[in-house]
Amino acid sequence: MTVLVNLVVMLGMFAVVPMGLALVGGPEAARARPWWLLGAVPGAVALWLPRGGLALALAVLYALATVALAAQAPLRLARTRSLAPAEVAVLTALAAPSVAGVALVAERAGYELFGFELEILALTVPHFHFAGFAAALVAGLVCRTDGGRAARAAAWSVPVGTLLVLVGYFLGDWAELLGAAVLTAGMWLVGYAVWRGPRAGSADRTTRALLTVSAAVLVATMALALSWALGEATGLPHLSLTWTAATHGVGNALGFALCSLLAWRRLTGSATGPVPVRPGGGPGGDIPRW
Numbered sequence: 001m002t003v004l005v006n007l008v009v010m011l012g013m014f015a016v017v018p019m020g021l022a023l024v025g026g027p028e029a030a031r032a033r034p035w036w037l038l039g040a041v042p043g044a045v046a047l048w049l050p051r052g053g054l055a056l057a058l059a060v061l062y063a064l065a066t067v068a069l070a071a072q073a074p075l076r077l078a079r080t081r082s083l084a085p086a087e088v089a090v091l092t093a094l095a096a097p098s099v100a101g102v103a104l105v106a107e108r109a110g111y112e113l114f115g116f117e118l119e120i121l122a123l124t125v126p127h128f129h130f131a132g133f134a135a136a137l138v139a140g141l142v143c144r145t146d147g148g149r150a151a152r153a154a155a156w157s158v159p160v161g162t163l164l165v166l167v168g169y170f171l172g173d174w175a176e177l178l179g180a181a182v183l184t185a186g187m188w189l190v191g192y193a194v195w196r197g198p199r200a201g202s203a204d205r206t207t208r209a210l211l212t213v214s215a216a217v218l219v220a221t222m223a224l225a226l227s228w229a230l231g232e233a234t235g236l237p238h239l240s241l242t243w244t245a246a247t248h249g250v251g252n253a254l255g256f257a258l259c260s261l262l263a264w265r266r267l268t269g270s271a272t273g274p275v276p277v278r279p280g281g282g283p284g285g286d287i288p289r290w
Contacts (some may be wrong), residue, residue, distance in 0.1 A: 001242050005122055006047040008253045012129030013040040013062075016253075017069075017097065019261040020137045023268065024090055028072035028079070032094075039065020043101075046108050055108040059101075066101030069094055085155035089140030092159035096132025099166065100125045114170065123245055124169075126253065131183065132162055134257035138214075139190050141264055146197040150189045157186030173233040180229035184222040187256075191218040194260075198267060210263035217255030224248040 017036060021029040043062025049055040073094040080087060103124035106113035113121060136158050143155035161183025168176025192215070199211035224239065225248045231238025239247065 001245060002122070004246060004250065005126060008126045008249060009047060009129065010044050011253055011258065012100075012126060012133070013044055016129060016134050016257050016261060019265060020093065020133060023141065023261065023264050024093070024137065026076065026079075028076045028094070032069045032072050035068045036065050039063075039068075043104065046104065049108075051108055051110040056105065059105045059108040063098075063101030063105045066097040070098040085152045086140045086143040088159055089136045089143065089155040092162060093133045093137040093140065096128045096136060096162065099132065100128040103128070116169065119241070120169075123241070123249075126245075126249060130249075130252050130257050131165070134261065135183075135187060135190070135252075136162060138194075138257075138260045138264070139186065142190055142193045142197065146193055148193065148197070151193040151197070154186050154189035154193055157182055157189065161186050173229070177229040177233040180226050184226045187218050187222045191215040198263070202263075202267070204266060207263050207266040210259045210266070214256050214260040214263060217251050217259075221248045221251040221256065224251075 017040075018033065021033050021036065039062045042058035043065070046055045046058035046062065049058070073091045076094065077083075077087075077091060103113070103121045106116075107118050107121040107125070110118065112118060116124075139151075139154045139158040143151040145151075161179055161181075164179030164182055165176060166179070168174075168179045194211055194215040199208055199215060202208045202211060224244060228238050228241070228244045228248070230236060238244075
């Protein structure tokens with residue numbers, strides 16, 4: 001499983017986060033992008049080294065990049081002075097990789113931080129690239145282009161669900177189940193909003209196909225996540241952590257996060273510009289920008 005997890009993490013480091021920052025736009029994302037890439041390289045190398053001093057030192061460089069990214073969230077909040085649902089989702093996306101950074105440092109040091117097994121810490125790293133950064137960002141993008149109730153609910157519930165899952169790590173299986181349920185509901189709302197909004201409104205076949213995959217895959221991947229959390233809390237039969245990572249994790253990374261961000265890049269018509277917004281909601285139209 002280690003090889004698979006490492007490849008997924010590298011996808012997050014080198015593709016998902018940089019593409020996402022380009023979509024966010026604004027001075028905060030522009031400041032964070034060079035630091036992120038400087039941290040991603042040693043972070044990726046650290047994944048493949050044996051646990052120890054060198055792997056730890058390289059992981060610390062990656063963690064510093066995640067902290068630099070998280071530091072942009074309060075700066076963005078001070079600039080926008082907005083806690084609208086889409087903005088809350090984006091602020092969550094900026095902060096989430098710092099959890100991955102801390103987890104990677106502890107795991108590469110061989111230290112069971114807060115008593116968590118090293119396997120759990122290793123899986124926390126991809127989780128907060130994809131369920132943390134990518135899911136929150138896409139929820140924000142959908143909300144920003146579609147003012148409907150489902151999109152607004154998704155932009156709130158994905159950050160709240162992500163936070164509850166994190167808190168559930170410390171409080172126990174039932175708290176984690178609550179977080180998984182809220183996050184699953186939010187992700188299904190994201191898929192629904194994408195299906196009825198950007199996907200339905202896109203005339204480009206490739207973009208439409210990417211959005212179709214990103215929305216459809218969430219039905220299965222989030223059901224798997226909810227099933228695992230339910231099984232852990234109740235003892236009901238469920239997939240092992242390894243199989244959950246190989247199915248839910250890989251499906252979300254490739255089918256949802258990567259396809260979503262590739263599609264949103266195409267929707268912007270630029271690899272570097274933020275997503276255009278239609279006044280009053282809905283895909284297309286004119287601008288206010290992030």
